[in-house]
Amino acid sequence: MPGSTDAGAGTAMAALDTVQRCPREAIAIAQRVLAASTADDDERSTADRAIGLALRELNDLPGALRHLRRAVRTAGTARTRALAQMSLGYVLANAGRTAAALRAVTDALPQLTGADAGRARMQRGVVLHYRGRYDEAVRDYGHAIDIAQRDGDLLLEARARNNRGLLNAHRGTVGGADDLSRAAAVFHGLGLDLAAADARWNGGPAR
Incomplete structure (x- = not known):
């Protein structure tokens, strides 16, 4: 049926x-x-x-x-x-x-394709991150964010921004704090308060 x-x-x-x-x-x-x-x-x-x-x-x-x-x-x-x-x-x-x-x-x-490919790019970014291949990880996170914005997938964008922001914050690269702040705001808007708190924690103490 x-x-x-x-x-x-x-x-x-x-x-x-x-x-x-x-x-x-x-x-x-x-x-x-x-x-x-x-x-x-x-x-x-x-x-x-x-x-x-x-x-x-x-x-x-x-x-x-x-x-x-x-x-x-x-x-x-x-x-x-x-x-x-x-x-x-x-x-x-x-x-x-x-x-x-x-x-x-x-x-x-x-x-x-589409958002599916964006999620896969983010997952591969996570794996590359774990393997210490940071530049490649940042590129895959960036591809995931681009796809998420094009397809209107807020959850994917927030997750990819959180991951990219955390990696860049640890490397001292510009843009990490902005990614984490934006990820926290999106998570909060989606009702994912634990994820929002995690993103805020990754961003360090407020100044």
Whole structure:
């Protein structure tokens, strides 16, 4: 039934959208998708991706990697597989496996366009940041910000600005404080108060 498929896709995306606000709720939503007999391969992949990212928020990296690898394996389309690879790369980097992370995100990029490509650019920037390849990381963050502004993706812009601002602040490069201030304002406007506080903290004490 088309209606059932549309509902499953919407529920899987709702799980993804809930990850940062409430990771435990995101897991519960995604588990309902996985339990549904009507869910297709892309819906199941998206649900596993949501669980993986939520477990990363809860500091369960082995669990996160397990679900994200399954998300890559079960994806039904190239785009969904690439999105899962992007998230897998991010968590691999968190686990200290930066070479594998860079391969995963770089392999995903050719399959992605628009805001998807912007998120992948940001994730690759994070991996390059972890590997100490700072100039390349700043370039990828910049590409992500450009795409986010073009597509009106405020959350992507805030995340990329926070990452670029933190890197430039640590390097003493001009523009870091402005990026962090703008990221905090956008996070606050989106109701992501914890992320806003983190961006303000990254910017250091107010002067």
